[in-house]
Amino acid sequence: MMTFASIGRLWAKIVTLLVIGLTLGGCWDNRPVDYRALIFTIGFSPGPKPGELKMLFQFPTPPAMAQYSKGSGASGSSPVGNVTGEGPSVARCFNAAQAQVSRDLYLGQIQIVAVSTKLSAPLFYSSLNSLDRTGAFDKTPFMFATAQSLKKVASFPTTQNNFPSLYYVDLFSCMHCQTDSLGVRFWQFASDVATPGVDPYLPQVSLASKPNHVLVNRVALYRHLTYVSTLNPQNTMTLGILKGLAHKVSLFLPRQQATLRAIHGSSRLQVQDRHGHISAMFHVVLSSTLEGIGTQTETAAQLALLSHEGSEILARRCLTLLEKTQKLDVDPFGVGRNLDWHHPESFLAIKHWHKEYPKVHMTVHVQLKIHKMGDLK
Amino acid sequence: MWPFSQKHRPQPGKTPGVPVIDNRLDHTPKTETPHGSKELMDNLLTTEQTLENISGVDLALLQDLITETKTFDKVLETLEHTVKQQGPATLSIDKYNGSVEDAYNLLKNTVGQSPDINIRRFFLGRKHRIPAVLIFNDGLADNQMIDQDTVFLMQRYENAEELWDQGPKIHQYVHDSLVSVGHATVENEWTKLLPKMMGGNTLVFIQGAAEVLVLDTVKYPARAIETPQTERAIKGPQESFNEVVLTQMNLIRRRIKNPALHFDKLSIGTYTKTMTIIAHIEGVANPELVMAVKRRLRRVKLDGLQYSNTLTPYLTTHAASLFPQVRTSERVDIVVRDLIQGKVAILVDNTPYTLTVPATFIDFYQTTDDYTGSYWNASLERIIRLVGLFVGLLLPPLYVAFVSVDPDLLPLKLVLTIAGSREAVPFPPVLEVLIMWIIVEILREAAIRLPKGLSTTLGTVGAIVVGTSIVKAGIVDSIMIIIITLTALGLFTSPSYEMATPWRILFWVLITASYFLGLYGIVLTTLIILAHLSSLENFGVAYFSPFGPIRFRDLKDSWLKYPTSALNKRPVYLRSVKPQQMSKNIPRPMKNPQLYSTQKEELNDDIR
Numbered sequence: 001m002m003t004f005a006s007i008g009r010l011w012a013k014i015v016t017l018l019v020i021g022l023t024l025g026g027c028w029d030n031r032p033v034d035y036r037a038l039i040f041t042i043g044f045s046p047g048p049k050p051g052e053l054k055m056l057f058q059f060p061t062p063p064a065m066a067q068y069s070k071g072s073g074a075s076g077s078s079p080v081g082n083v084t085g086e087g088p089s090v091a092r093c094f095n096a097a098q099a100q101v102s103r104d105l106y107l108g109q110i111q112i113v114a115v116s117t118k119l120s121a122p123l124f125y126s127s128l129n130s131l132d133r134t135g136a137f138d139k140t141p142f143m144f145a146t147a148q149s150l151k152k153v154a155s156f157p158t159t160q161n162n163f164p165s166l167y168y169v170d171l172f173s174c175m176h177c178q179t180d181s182l183g184v185r186f187w188q189f190a191s192d193v194a195t196p197g198v199d200p201y202l203p204q205v206s207l208a209s210k211p212n213h214v215l216v217n218r219v220a221l222y223r224h225l226t227y228v229s230t231l232n233p234q235n236t237m238t239l240g241i242l243k244g245l246a247h248k249v250s251l252f253l254p255r256q257q258a259t260l261r262a263i264h265g266s267s268r269l270q271v272q273d274r275h276g277h278i279s280a281m282f283h284v285v286l287s288s289t290l291e292g293i294g295t296q297t298e299t300a301a302q303l304a305l306l307s308h309e310g311s312e313i314l315a316r317r318c319l320t321l322l323e324k325t326q327k328l329d330v331d332p333f334g335v336g337r338n339l340d341w342h343h344p345e346s347f348l349a350i351k352h353w354h355k356e357y358p359k360v361h362m363t364v365h366v367q368l369k370i371h372k373m374g375d376l377k
Numbered sequence: 378m379w380p381f382s383q384k385h386r387p388q389p390g391k392t393p394g395v396p397v398i399d400n401r402l403d404h405t406p407k408t409e410t411p412h413g414s415k416e417l418m419d420n421l422l423t424t425e426q427t428l429e430n431i432s433g434v435d436l437a438l439l440q441d442l443i444t445e446t447k448t449f450d451k452v453l454e455t456l457e458h459t460v461k462q463q464g465p466a467t468l469s470i471d472k473y474n475g476s477v478e479d480a481y482n483l484l485k486n487t488v489g490q491s492p493d494i495n496i497r498r499f500f501l502g503r504k505h506r507i508p509a510v511l512i513f514n515d516g517l518a519d520n521q522m523i524d525q526d527t528v529f530l531m532q533r534y535e536n537a538e539e540l541w542d543q544g545p546k547i548h549q550y551v552h553d554s555l556v557s558v559g560h561a562t563v564e565n566e567w568t569k570l571l572p573k574m575m576g577g578n579t580l581v582f583i584q585g586a587a588e589v590l591v592l593d594t595v596k597y598p599a600r601a602i603e604t605p606q607t608e609r610a611i612k613g614p615q616e617s618f619n620e621v622v623l624t625q626m627n628l629i630r631r632r633i634k635n636p637a638l639h640f641d642k643l644s645i646g647t648y649t650k651t652m653t654i655i656a657h658i659e660g661v662a663n664p665e666l667v668m669a670v671k672r673r674l675r676r677v678k679l680d681g682l683q684y685s686n687t688l689t690p691y692l693t694t695h696a697a698s699l700f701p702q703v704r705t706s707e708r709v710d711i712v713v714r715d716l717i718q719g720k721v722a723i724l725v726d727n728t729p730y731t732l733t734v735p736a737t738f739i740d741f742y743q744t745t746d747d748y749t750g751s752y753w754n755a756s757l758e759r760i761i762r763l764v765g766l767f768v769g770l771l772l773p774p775l776y777v778a779f780v781s782v783d784p785d786l787l788p789l790k791l792v793l794t795i796a797g798s799r800e801a802v803p804f805p806p807v808l809e810v811l812i813m814w815i816i817v818e819i820l821r822e823a824a825i826r827l828p829k830g831l832s833t834t835l836g837t838v839g840a841i842v843v844g845t846s847i848v849k850a851g852i853v854d855s856i857m858i859i860i861i862t863l864t865a866l867g868l869f870t871s872p873s874y875e876m877a878t879p880w881r882i883l884f885w886v887l888i889t890a891s892y893f894l895g896l897y898g899i900v901l902t903t904l905i906i907l908a909h910l911s912s913l914e915n916f917g918v919a920y921f922s923p924f925g926p927i928r929f930r931d932l933k934d935s936w937l938k939y940p941t942s943a944l945n946k947r948p949v950y951l952r953s954v955k956p957q958q959m960s961k962n963i964p965r966p967m968k969n970p971q972l973y974s975t976q977k978e979e980l981n982d983d984i985r
Contacts, residue, residue, distance in 0.1 A: 021894070021901065030892065032806055033784045033792060034799040040789070060793065062800050069797025108785025109792055136785050169789060 034062075036106035037081070040165035042141075043150035044127045045116035047086045053123055054086045055093035056114070056150045057105060060163055068162050079163050082151055090130035108136035111169045113143045113186055114150050115202065121225040128190060128225075139187040142172040145202040145220040145227070153205050156214055171216060172203070179248045180240030182219065197336025197353050199223050201239075204230050221330045223354065228330050231321075238321045241314060242267055242282055242333060242364075250291075251310055257294030258306055260370060263287070263314075271338040271360075273346040279361040280335045282318060286311075286368045298372060307368050315366040326358040335360055421446060451486040458482065473565045473582070473589050475545065477510045480582040480589075484512055488571060499528060501551070501583060502537020510582040517577035519596035526557040527579065527592060545587035552590060556581075560593035572650045599624065600729075607874055608708050610745035617707040622652050622726035629656060629722075632713045637661070640724075643674055646682035653682070654724040662719045663952050669916055670721045670734060685725040685732050692723070692734050694915050699879035702915045704736035710745055719953035735918040737950065738910060739935050741876040747938055755938035762870045763936055769867025770880055772860050773810045774891035774899050780806045782895030798854040807892045809853045813861040814884075816843055821865075922950040 043056030060068075064079035083105075085096030098105050113131070115124065131137055146153045154164060161167040172183030182203035192200035204220040207213075217233040231239060240246035244267040251260045265286035272279050290298065290306065298306075325332060336357065340347040350356045421443050458479070473480060481498060488494050495515045500506030509531065513523055534540070534555060543550045552561050558579075564570050565588045574580050577595030602624070605617035618625045626640055641655040653674065657667045670692065677691050689703045690696040706712055707729045712722050715733040723732040742762050747755035779787050780795055787795070802809065820839040824832040848855050868884070871877045883906060890898030913920035923931030928949045933939040945961050947953040 030781050030895075032799065033780045033787075033796045034802070036784070038784070038792065038796065060796075062797075065793055065797035066800045067797070069794045069800075106784065108783075109787075109789065111789055138785060163793075166789065166793075 031104060035103060037101050037103040038106050038109045040080075040109060040163065041112040041114060041154045041168075042107070042110050042131075043114040043116070043154055044119055044124065045150050046118050046120060046123060049086075051123070052086055052088055053090065053093055053127060054084060055090065055097065055127075056154060057083045057085070057094075057097045058154050058165065059101075059105070064162065078155065078157075080155055080165075082155055084151070090127055106136070107134050108138070110137060110141045111165050112154070113141050114154050114205075115143060115145045116150055117145050117147045117204070117220055117227045117230070119227070124225040128193070131186075132190065139185070139190070141186050142168060142183050143186055143189050143202050144168065144172075144184075144205045144216070146205045147230070148207055153207060153214075156207055158214065167214075168205075176247050179217065179246070180237060181245045181247060182216065182236070182240070192334075193222075193225060195334075195337055197331065197338070197340045197347060198334035199330045199332050200225075201332045219332075221325070221328065221332055223328075223330050228328050234317070235321050235324065238314075238317045239332065241265075241284060241286065241366075242318050242321065244284075246286075251288070251313065253306060253309055253313070255309070256302070256306060257292075259291040259293075260288040260306070260310055260368075261291045262289045263368070269333060269335065269338050271335055271342060273339065273343045277361065278335075278339060278346070278356065278359070279363065280322075280333075280338070281363040281365065282322075282333075284314070284318070284364065284366045286314070286366065288368060288370055290370050290372050303370050303372065307370050310370070311366040311368040314368065315364045318364040318366065319362060322362040322364070326360065326362070329354045329357060331357045448490060455483050455486040471566050471568055473567065473570070475585055475587060477508045477582045477584045481510045483567075484510070488512075488574070494574075497528075499532060501531045502534050502540065503532065504535065505537035505541065507537055507541060507547070508584040511579060512574055512582075513579040513594065514575060514577055517575075517597045518579055518594040522558055522592070522594040522596070523579055527581065527594075530555055530557060531581075541585070545585065547583050548581075548586035548588045548590050551581070551583060551586075556590070556592060558592040558594060562591045562593075563588035564591050565589055572644075576650070597621075602628070605708050608706060608711070608744070608872065610708075610749070612749035613745040614708075614710045616709050618709060618712075618724075618729040618731060620727050620729055622654055622724050625724045625729075625731065626654060626656075628709045629713055629716070629724075632709065633658065633716065638716070641671065643671075645674070645677050645679060645688075645725075647678075647680045649679075649681040649683065651682040652726040653688075656716060656722040656724060658716050658719070661717065661947075661953055661955050662721055663954055666719075666735070666916055666952075667721055670723070674723070682725065683727060685723065685728040685730050688723060688725065688732060692732065692915075695913050698909070698913055699882055700738070700910065700913065700920070701741065701873070701875040701879070702734075702736055702913065702920060704733045704740050704873070705730045705875060706733065707731070708745060714748070717958070719947050719951040719955075735916040735951070736920075737918065737922050738920055739923070741871065741873040742936075743934075744872040752938045752940050756936075759936050759938065762872070765867040765870030766880065767867075769864045769870070770884055770887065771899065771903075772864050772867070773814070773884070774887040775896075776857075776860050777806045777810060777888060778891040778895040778899055781892065786896065795856060798856050801851050802854045803851070804853070806857075807888065809857045810861070810888055813843070813847075813853055813857055814864075816847075817861060817865050917952075918950045923948075 037057075037059040039057050039059050041056070041058040043058070045054045045056070046052070047054040058080050060079055061077070061081050063077070081101075083097040083100045085093035085098075085100075087093045087096055094105065119127075132139070156164055158164060158167045161170060171178065175181045175183075184200075184202055189200050189202065192198050200222045202220045202222070203216055204218045206215045206218070208215050217236055219231045219236045219239055221228045221231065237246065237249045241249060241263070244265070247264045248261070249263040251263060252258075253260070263286050265284060267285075268283040270281045270283065272281070288310070290303070293302070293306075295302070322333075331353070336347065336350075336353040347353075421439065425439055425443065477498070481496065484494075484496050489496050489512075493515050494512065496510065496512045498508065498510050501509045511523070511528065531551070540547055540550055548563055552563065564573065570580055570589055570591070573591050577597055579592040579594045581590040581592060583590070599621045600619045602616050602619055604615045608617075616628060618628060630638065635658070637659045639657055639659055643653040643655060644650050645653050655667070655670055655674065673691050674688065677688065679687065682688070686705065689701075693702045695702065704711075704715070706715075712731050712733060716722055720733045720735065723734070725732075742759060744758075747758065780799070784792055799806075804812070816839075820835065820843070824835050824839075827835055843861075844858060847853055848858060864884075868877055868880050871880070883902075887899060887902050890902040892898075894901065910921045911919075911925040919926055922928055923935055930946060931948045931950065933943050934948075941959075942961070942963050945959045946956050947958050
């Protein structure tokens with residue numbers, strides 16, 4: 001039989017459970033999605049004053065969303081709204097932006113994080129740190145860098161998608177659609193920043209004035225969080241080959257007037273420490289398709305020759321890129337990280353990896369296999 | 378003409394050798410009406426006369442009171458007379474005393490007041506006439522049996538003198554040699570006689586007999602055996618129970634022609650005396666289970682039992698639970714299948730819905746079609762029912778959770794579509810769900826209550842109103858229409874009607890949880906539901922079996938149905954005393970008959 005005391009204890013347990021359940025974080029964040037301004041793109045650039053940040057918040061406008069849900073095309077007005085906030089911290093920038101918008105600026109649907117190459121490392125660090133601590137932010141958005149105006153790049157209208165952010169999301173999430181799969185997610189970038197022995201990189205977006213389109217064929221290299229340099233399109237393709245991210249790289253062999261397309265494959269990095277001398281070897285196994293050849297028809301010997309020549313050219317390009325990165329003291333390939341994994345004692349003995357990286361002996365083995373597509377007459 | 382008048386009454390002592398019948402019918406019993414009631418009635422009559430002269434007074438109430446007082450007066454009078462007739466208090470007042478006159482008075486003043494009760498006095502025998510009284514319920518008894526097989530034969534009987542010699546055993550003689558009604562019994566207690574008469578039996582009171590003849594003349598209008606309305610099946614038998622418990626038993630007996638099938642009778646209801654049958658197969662059902670059912674039902678104390686579902690709380694350990702723990706079915710084949718499995722069925726007179734216990738959660742998702750088609754078909758349909766349950770139960774709560782609380786979990790394009798479609802909607806998602814579901818419930822209720830022809834029209838009107846107008850009016854968005862339609866369809870994929878109800882209620886709990894706590898609330902509520910289902914137990918059987926506790930053998934006939942050859946044993950949870958229900962391997966004699974060689978031989982024979 002239940003006594004008053006036991007009934008009291010039972011009620012106390014029930015109430016405690018209810019209170020715990022109801023006070024769990026985020027449970028009372030009840031606001032319908034149409035009452036929020038869904039931030040799809042967030043941008044970080046240096047503010048007008050030194051040490052200040054300028055943040056861009058881009059969200060789709062209600063009429064554009066209504067049109068999107070009905071499946072109709074874009075209207076004359078811009079489909080996105082941009083608000084900027086300036087301040088010494090992310091929170092201050094956010095408050096400044098919120099003051100300009102009637103709806104709740106919602107950070108749970110951020111798809112793109114755009115970063116200016118001019119952003120200083122301390123500001124970049126504090127921005128990433130603040131973003132990382134935002135509850136609704138899920139760390140999966142894609143990141144890109146740009147040297148141009150963030151607002152222009154983020155709002156650039158494309159004919160392929162209603163919203164610019166959708167264009168970038170589709171671009172980066174489709175691994176096999178691009179020449180190199182350059183998409184870098186927030187967590188990957190943050191991981192590279194935090195891991196010793198590897199430097200992060202970001203795809204760099206630029207706007208071409210003639211013709212009017214977006215270019216995403218270059219990579220911005222960072223040393224920790226400091227912007228160092230931007231690779232040209234060819235080096236970017238080579239970086240893709242060395243990192244195993246190449247999907248649609250093409251190569252023209254002038255001697256045979258042959259074109260190899262869809263060069264893709266895997267790459268394996270092997271780092272060794274021989275008596276204090278560190279050497280890195282890249283084993284790249286590639287496949288490609290012969291698109292055309294000067295003789296119109298090819299023989300097995302010709303194919304072997306093409307394969308050999310192609311491998312040599314690509315290996316040379318890879319070595320050139322590696323030397324360039326060594327000169328820049330930037331290790332986007334994670335040679336140091338690989339050394340840390342396989343020879344931790346050697347890596348720990350190195351005080352500054354960036355001083356050691358230029359001394360690493362680099363070797364590249366490229367094995368290119370060509371598939372013929374048939375005779376074209 | 379009253380046959381017991383002075384003119385026709387045989388005079389005692391006038392004819393030697395003729396048995397003298399103590400004529401107590403002759404003299405009018407001079408019982409004294411209790412003074413109180415007599416005076417009260419006189420006063421009432423005087424008052425009525427007085428009031429009649431006064432205009433504007435409603436006399437109906439007073440007249441009712443007078444009628445009731447008259448009835449009460451008669452009952453008192455009869456009671457007093459009966460008590461006096463008992464003489465020394467050796468006989469119980471409940472026993473028939475052998476006097477047809479007393480019986481007549483008693484019946485006339487009690488049940489005889491009712492217009493559906495017919496009381497008839499007559500003489501047994503043509504020459505030597507023995508007074509008798511017959512009483513039956515007009516409408517529930519077969520008039521032809523009463524007229525031809527009872528009254529006619531008794532009145533025309535020639536050897537009444539021989540009968541009279543039987544003394545108190547006269548009823549036995551009549552039973553053995555006179556009446557031609559198939560089933561006749563004897564009884565002498567009024568408390569048993571009257572309910573039997575009310576049930577359609579005919580009572581024959583014979584002067585001097587110690588017992589009363591109870592003739593089974595039961596014949597009342599009954600519905601034909603029709604197609605099941607609530608549990609339709611594409612294939613399989615199309616017979617359902619009707620309201621008559623005897624027919625229900627016949628339908629079961631027709632399918633289980635084995636003396637092991639037992640029907641145990643129980644009468645429940647102080648006033649209704651409803652015949653309740655506990656059916657089981659001896660040697661299959663666990664005797665402990667049968668005993669438990671009987672014990673529980675014997676404890677039922679009710680004034681009236683009209684519906685089989687009234688017994689459900691008595692057969693359920695956790696009566697407060699939302700989930701049905703007793704399976705109700707109007708399908709004969711389902712009840713027979715349950716009996717063969719080792720369950721106990723409870724048939725209740727006047728209800729076509731039979732109860733079977735113990736029932737598990739998965740029982741409510743099994744249908745006749747699962748066993749009449751291929752096991753592939755059965756498995757597919759059961760999985761669709763499970764998906765329907767999840768869709769129906771979780772789709773609107775998930776919508777509310779994702780749109781209101783956790784929009785960060787939605788894919789980008791979907792969040793754009795939803796946000797865009799909701800731009801012109803003035804209500805929050807939870808209110809949208811509320812509006813739409815109330816409309817669906819109203820339409821559903823109206824469709825059930827309306828005649829069949831009108832319900833089709835209602836469906837059309839509902840579809841137009843709900844599907845088109847409400848979206849055009851901007852009250853709800855178009856995605857909500859899709860969600861609610863899927864929900865309504867999903868929740869009704871449950872083959873058992875009673876299983877749909879708990880989900881319809883829990884739907885609201887989930888909506889509330891999702892509104893306040895988002896996805897976390899849905900997960901929390903689902904866990905609570907699962908925990909509750911796992912905790913339920915009835916007749917020692919876990920309700921969530923075979924999932925909790927896990928019974929691998931029984932999983933073969935759960936959400937997936939294995940081939941019949943794999944279901945060679947009865948469910949573990951029933952603890953049947955005969956676990957094996959078929960041989961393990963299906964024998965295949967003449968697996969590859971030599972058709973070609975036989976044909977060739979035959980053809981060769983013809984050519985020769």
